[in-house]
Amino acid sequence: MNTQGILNQYWRLILVMLLPARYVKWLGVLTLAVLIPGAILNVFGHYIVLYIGSAFSLLLVMMVGMLVPGQMLALRSSKQFQYMADLRYPLFFIALGFWLLVSFWLSITLTLLNPKEFSFYSTFALITMTLTCVAVLFAVVGSYMQTAQGFVPLFVWLVFFSAKSTDLFSTEYVPSYWFITLMLWTGMFIWWFRWQPQKYLINFMTLSAAEMQRQQANNVQAITSVFSAIPNTLAGSLLVGVSDGIQAWLKRELGQLVFFLLLLMFMLYWVRQTPANAASMMVSIYVFIYICVRGGIIFQSFFRNLYRLWINSNYSREEMLAYFEKRYFLMLVVAMVPVTLVFVLINHYLLNDLLGLFKGAYVLFIGFLFSSLAFYVGLFVYIKSAASFVLLNWISPIVNLGLIGIMVYLNILWRPNPSHEHASYLWFSGALLMLILLGRVWVQSSWKNVNFYRVKN
Amino acid sequence: MSACVSLKNLQRQFSRVTVLNGINAEVLPGQVIALLGKNGAGKTTLLETILGFGFPSAGEAKLWQLDATQIAGETKQRIGFVPQQDELLPSLTGSDHLKLFKSFRPHWNQLLVDKLIAEWAIPMTMATGKMSVGQRQKLSILLALAHEPELLILDEPVASLDPIARRQFLQQLVDIAADENRAVIFSTHIVSDVERVANQVWMLREGVLAYQGGLDELKESVARVTLLAAEKFPEKLDLPDLINQKIQGNSAQLTFINWSAAREQQLSNQFAAKIDVQYLSLEDIFLEMNP
Numbered sequence A: 001m002n003t004q005g006i007l008n009q010y011w012r013l014i015l016v017m018l019l020p021a022r023y024v025k026w027l028g029v030l031t032l033a034v035l036i037p038g039a040i041l042n043v044f045g046h047y048i049v050l051y052i053g054s055a056f057s058l059l060l061v062m063m064v065g066m067l068v069p070g071q072m073l074a075l076r077s078s079k080q081f082q083y084m085a086d087l088r089y090p091l092f093f094i095a096l097g098f099w100l101l102v103s104f105w106l107s108i109t110l111t112l113l114n115p116k117e118f119s120f121y122s123t124f125a126l127i128t129m130t131l132t133c134v135a136v137l138f139a140v141v142g143s144y145m146q147t148a149q150g151f152v153p154l155f156v157w158l159v160f161f162s163a164k165s166t167d168l169f170s171t172e173y174v175p176s177y178w179f180i181t182l183m184l185w186t187g188m189f190i191w192w193f194r195w196q197p198q199k200y201l202i203n204f205m206t207l208s209a210a211e212m213q214r215q216q217a218n219n220v221q222a223i224t225s226v227f228s229a230i231p232n233t234l235a236g237s238l239l240v241g242v243s244d245g246i247q248a249w250l251k252r253e254l255g256q257l258v259f260f261l262l263l264l265m266f267m268l269y270w271v272r273q274t275p276a277n278a279a280s281m282m283v284s285i286y287v288f289i290y291i292c293v294r295g296g297i298i299f300q301s302f303f304r305n306l307y308r309l310w311i312n313s314n315y316s317r318e319e320m321l322a323y324f325e326k327r328y329f330l331m332l333v334v335a336m337v338p339v340t341l342v343f344v345l346i347n348h349y350l351l352n353d354l355l356g357l358f359k360g361a362y363v364l365f366i367g368f369l370f371s372s373l374a375f376y377v378g379l380f381v382y383i384k385s386a387a388s389f390v391l392l393n394w395i396s397p398i399v400n401l402g403l404i405g406i407m408v409y410l411n412i413l414w415r416p417n418p419s420h421e422h423a424s425y426l427w428f429s430g431a432l433l434m435l436i437l438l439g440r441v442w443v444q445s446s447w448k449n450v451n452f453y454r455v456k457n
Numbered sequence B: 001m002s003a004c005v006s007l008k009n010l011q012r013q014f015s016r017v018t019v020l021n022g023i024n025a026e027v028l029p030g031q032v033i034a035l036l037g038k039n040g041a042g043k044t045t046l047l048e049t050i051l052g053f054g055f056p057s058a059g060e061a062k063l064w065q066l067d068a069t070q071i072a073g074e075t076k077q078r079i080g081f082v083p084q085q086d087e088l089l090p091s092l093t094g095s096d097h098l099k100l101f102k103s104f105r106p107h108w109n110q111l112l113v114d115k116l117i118a119e120w121a122i123p124m125t126m127a128t129g130k131m132s133v134g135q136r137q138k139l140s141i142l143l144a145l146a147h148e149p150e151l152l153i154l155d156e157p158v159a160s161l162d163p164i165a166r167r168q169f170l171q172q173l174v175d176i177a178a179d180e181n182r183a184v185i186f187s188t189h190i191v192s193d194v195e196r197v198a199n200q201v202w203m204l205r206e207g208v209l210a211y212q213g214g215l216d217e218l219k220e221s222v223a224r225v226t227l228l229a230a231e232k233f234p235e236k237l238d239l240p241d242l243i244n245q246k247i248q249g250n251s252a253q254l255t256f257i258n259w260s261a262a263r264e265q266q267l268s269n270q271f272a273a274k275i276d277v278q279y280l281s282l283e284d285i286f287l288e289m290n291p
Helices: A003-018 A022-043 A050-075 A087-114 A122-143 A146-166 A171-194 A210-226 A233-242 A248-269 A276-312 A317-349 A357-385 A389-409 A422-447 B043-050 B094-104 B110-120 B134-144 B163-178 B191-197 B215-221 B262-271 B282-289
Strands: B005-014 B017-027 B032-036 B059-062 B079-082 B149-154 B182-186 B200-205 B208-214 B223-229 B242-248 B251-256 B273-279
Touching: A003 A050, A003 A087, A003 B094, A022 A050, A050 A087, A050 A122, A050 A146, A087 A171, A087 A389, A122 A146, A122 A171, A210 A389, A233 A276, A233 A317, A248 A276, A248 A317, A276 A317, A276 A357, A276 A389, A276 B282, A317 A357, A317 A422, A357 A389, A357 A422, A389 A422, B005 B043, B017 B043, B017 B251, B032 B043, B032 B191, B043 B059, B043 B149, B043 B182, B043 B262, B059 B251, B079 B134, B094 B134, B110 B134, B110 B163, B110 B282, B134 B149, B134 B163, B163 B182, B163 B191, B191 B282, B215 B282, B223 B262, B242 B282
Parallel strands: B032 B182, B032 B200, B079 B149, B149 B182
Antiparallel strands: B005 B017, B005 B059, B200 B208, B223 B251, B223 B273, B242 B251
């Protein structure tokens, strides 16, 4: 094949590897649209636009960086693409080129932003080694266990904080960094050419939201089946999607608690690297998000299974709503209790009361209120959108983000120096409570005419 | 004429389960082979072994005299493949896929591509992840046909297609079959399609090829014989080439393979019975051979 043909092949593969999804292309356009005027304005002494553009480009690089290993695996493991051509060489060299370029660009940026703290020589070596580790881990871990890929970015955080605390940016380590990088890429090369994919490894990050939800639901079902046991009631089990028996509940909550503690351990490592006020803020955000996510997950399974409850239970529409509310709030409280107890102990004995009594109680309270509001917002979506799962996953986070924005604006909880003015906390909670009550009244009035749907997306 | 595919005593085992057991077959240019078999009979495993995705446990699978697992890019360019479930990239559009495939194919029939896109109404600007299963299947078939391969292997290609697209696709297969330099192997459950396009049938049962040969020969070689005798038949008959029997008193319905007209008189004499011979449709043959 002539040179033009080969260049065309590489160009097509680069597009498929680096810009595989529409959202990445748009982010790329947006980044350029901010970076170019930023660069021009910088000449005239206005640097803020350039900084924003740099932040966008960092986000873009992170996204593409996460996509590249997944695309490599997908292209290599697809039987259709295997019969198109042997893509192993081009894919490997495109990935290698991409990661080296990103390392170079990040090092240049850090060196320019803070020349006193970062020397290009050591920064480039350390970043190249770190990103190589991430890329290799992403590809190798993903080839054997795709769901474990999500834990790889945690590795970056750990290395970053360790680097700051143990002076890994020192120039004395530079030869070792290059040696490790070389070894990693050599290992990757050998593995890549020996690896025989057993099945098609779809790149989860390129799936549509609906398809991703479907895959996630399948994964959750596979995991929850492990935690199953004899059901207590048919209606309850139908709503949850798995057994609602006490034994099953205990197993599930134990699993959730272990997950909560694992993430908290990671948080604790992080907390030690940050000032106390920021640490307190991060921990309160973590507990809050945990409660909201648990509430969201409970509601999502209810949302999907509502139609099954209608046909398989003796409840009328009104009775169903009452039962639905009771089960949701019961499960939410049950989910919050073990986590709260464990967290209170950890906060007191390990974190030296990092979160004060008022703050701790308010986080739990506000988490409960957010989850309650999310419940009625979710039912609103169910009624108004013919049970669109995609809309639910757009509207609920938007409502939550809007409320969090108001909290930040009012200086409640999530600022380095939050307000100690209890009145503002009271007003905010009061308004939230009013919204919940209004939502409940609306749902109750609309419920008698509700249509039940098989949730498809 | 040399064979595109040659299988000799092919065996494939997964753990302790034998999926393919001693398969001997050849595929010649101009043949359109329908691979029939029940769910789990080993159709996909056979097709994927022919394509070199996995190593045989014993025996050999060759593509143009080359070991199937060792074929290089040049040989792959002579093959078109449509898997049972498409393995396309979900965020890429149909056009993106076409451009990528085109850049890797030395031979590309753009006229055929344009014609099929129009006929099959494939939404080329839509991301494949958002397409319906049938639309993705059409795109997969298009990608497999565009470089006009010498050997086309399709694993249940019409399962997700609507009747119109199925008819158009089969017409396309007939056109390909008309070119005597090409060969097609396709697995399917839709037996009526086989009668429309295939000239050869491979019937896979429990990992072995229970029948391989011409479609017409198959139809002529399987017969359902009804015997009506004066006396009662024994509960079970033990006759050569008998694959199925239903006995009720003095009436027996027997299905034979390797049937020949000479056996009609022989059976009539043996049981002193009135005999009626019926030749079966392919669907009935499939059901009789896969009880």
